[in-house]
Amino acid sequence: MSAKERTPFQPRPVSTIELSDQHKTGRLVLVAILLVIAAVAFYLAIKNRGTAAAGWQTIDCLTKEANCSDEFTLLYDIGAEGANTNTEYKAVSALYSDAAVQAYRLFHSEQEFDGISNLATVNKHPNEAVTVEPALYHALETIVRSGDRRMYFGPLYWQYRIIFECDVDAEAADADPNRNPELKAYAARLAKIAADPAQVNLKLLGDGKVCLETGEAYEAIVKESGVPLYLDFGRLKNALIADYIAERFSEQGLVHAVLSSKDGFARSLYAGAELESVIYSLQEDDLYPAAKLKYTAPMSLVYFRNYPAELKSGQGYLYDDGSTVTDWIGENDGLNHTALPELLCLSREKTCAELVLENEDLFTAEQFDGSALHCSAVWAEGTVLHATGKDFTITETYSDSHKSFSVVY
Numbered sequence: 001m002s003a004k005e006r007t008p009f010q011p012r013p014v015s016t017i018e019l020s021d022q023h024k025t026g027r028l029v030l031v032a033i034l035l036v037i038a039a040v041a042f043y044l045a046i047k048n049r050g051t052a053a054a055g056w057q058t059i060d061c062l063t064k065e066a067n068c069s070d071e072f073t074l075l076y077d078i079g080a081e082g083a084n085t086n087t088e089y090k091a092v093s094a095l096y097s098d099a100a101v102q103a104y105r106l107f108h109s110e111q112e113f114d115g116i117s118n119l120a121t122v123n124k125h126p127n128e129a130v131t132v133e134p135a136l137y138h139a140l141e142t143i144v145r146s147g148d149r150r151m152y153f154g155p156l157y158w159q160y161r162i163i164f165e166c167d168v169d170a171e172a173a174d175a176d177p178n179r180n181p182e183l184k185a186y187a188a189r190l191a192k193i194a195a196d197p198a199q200v201n202l203k204l205l206g207d208g209k210v211c212l213e214t215g216e217a218y219e220a221i222v223k224e225s226g227v228p229l230y231l232d233f234g235r236l237k238n239a240l241i242a243d244y245i246a247e248r249f250s251e252q253g254l255v256h257a258v259l260s261s262k263d264g265f266a267r268s269l270y271a272g273a274e275l276e277s278v279i280y281s282l283q284e285d286d287l288y289p290a291a292k293l294k295y296t297a298p299m300s301l302v303y304f305r306n307y308p309a310e311l312k313s314g315q316g317y318l319y320d321d322g323s324t325v326t327d328w329i330g331e332n333d334g335l336n337h338t339a340l341p342e343l344l345c346l347s348r349e350k351t352c353a354e355l356v357l358e359n360e361d362l363f364t365a366e367q368f369d370g371s372a373l374h375c376s377a378v379w380a381e382g383t384v385l386h387a388t389g390k391d392f393t394i395t396e397t398y399s400d401s402h403k404s405f406s407v408v409y
Contacts, residue, residue: 052086054079059089059096067100068241071263077256077270092254099248103241106136109154109232122202123154123230126214129205135247137208139233139240139353144202146357149331151202152194152218154232155225156187156334160327163317164308172317176325178335186225187334193217195331200230235327239265239302239352246351263315264303265352273297279394281380281405282307282341285322288398290405291385293378295392298348302355304328304363305342330364339368340379346391347375384408 059076061069076092079085105113112120117132132140143151159177166172177183193199199215212230214222222230233240238261246267249257258275260266268275274296281290282305307324308316316326325336343363345355358374368379376389385407387394397405 052078052089054085057089059093061097061100062093063097063101065101066104067097068104068238069096069100071238072100072242072245072259072261074245075258075260076254077273080256091252092257095248095252095254096245099245102135103244106133106244107139107233107237107240109229119231119233122210122212123228126212126219126230129209129211131208132210134208135244137204137210139244140202140210141204142351142353143233143236143357144204146354148357148360149194150329150360151231151233151236152200153190153234153329153334154229155222155227156190156329157232157234157327158225158227158229159183159187160234160325160329160336161314163325164314164327166317169319172319172325176317178325178337184335186221187329190221191330191332191334193221202231234329235263236353236356238263239356242267243300243351243353258297262309264305264309266299266301266303267352268295268297268299268301270297275299276395277301277344279344279378279380279385280342281383281385283383283403288403288405290380290383290398291378291394291407292396293344293392294395295346299391300347300350300352300355302345302352302359303342304338304340304345304359306336306338307341328360328364331361337366338363339365340381342379343368344378345373345375346377346389348391350375380405 056075056077059074061067074096078089078092105116106118109119109123112118112124117130118136122130122132156177159175162175163172166175173179175183177187199218201213203211203213205211214230222228242259242261242265245259246269249255249269255269255271257270258266258268274294277293277295278289279291279293281288306326306328308318308326316324318324327336328338329336340363343359345359347355350358355375362369362372370377370379370386370388373388376391378385378387378392378394380386383403383405385394385397385405387407387409394407397407399405
């Protein structure tokens, strides 16, 4: 049976998981979930979706306009402070709907929208001063100040998205810079040129104005791709969206919320709430619920992983031989390689985008250096879970007759 024919493993909420033999996956590299894979499970049951009952609920995005809610799940504790549940549900749903639409538009690298100056606007006006929306300016400022150059890999991120939409291995391999020699050489050249500020650089001019400065070599290699795309956020995009939506909710004082994305980003705003996540570990072709992790919100969580959460998700491609490709790519060569199958990063103070920008080089390195982490984190080496930092506790580990996980602090 090919990898494509395997039945996806769908983890249950932590509140119903008992770490026993029955929860070991059967030969699967896919996880159809929200964040931190099983991202946020609570001691309270999450039910009554779409109603105005009190308690934890999944909030619907009530708009027909294009938005990013398909990639996110918002959980909210309706009535936590005694507010009228109908009124609060409507307010939370309205805010989420608007934020999801605005985020979709703001961070879109290819399409412009009426009444908003977004990333596509910057892409379509190289070497011109452009005024962008405050939230986008803040996102660009965060990236520029980090020193990371991956946002200049526009044509390369486009190429990876082509892979993720393929249906058969031959098509995927032909589009894959990691397997196609010509594309591999192109990725290396683009990475080298993009590393040079004299060839491409985003200038922050203040007052919401930016200027994408491009040189001849960078212009030529973008043109060579046939894709008129300079800037693209790649996997960082949903981290930025999670931060944007979380900020919108914080501004309105609606903070009894946990937002998580399918590709591994979460913002838990509910100060003082004790939450749980499952730490998953890929062991050969099997995905294990290696441990339970408990933390107290507020918290930002980023789950780096080198396999897609689900097929046709836009997050990666699973070959029939069990190997995978994602767009966690090296800044020096534009290729997908990671030092670990997964890495969970947590912080009370930092945003999801900051966690990505500070730790992506560690995740995509040839060898992992845990001493260089900039946050609390958990990662596996074999069946040993390494835990560092004080923002969480590991409460249980998985064990069966074949495999047993332990923790080293």
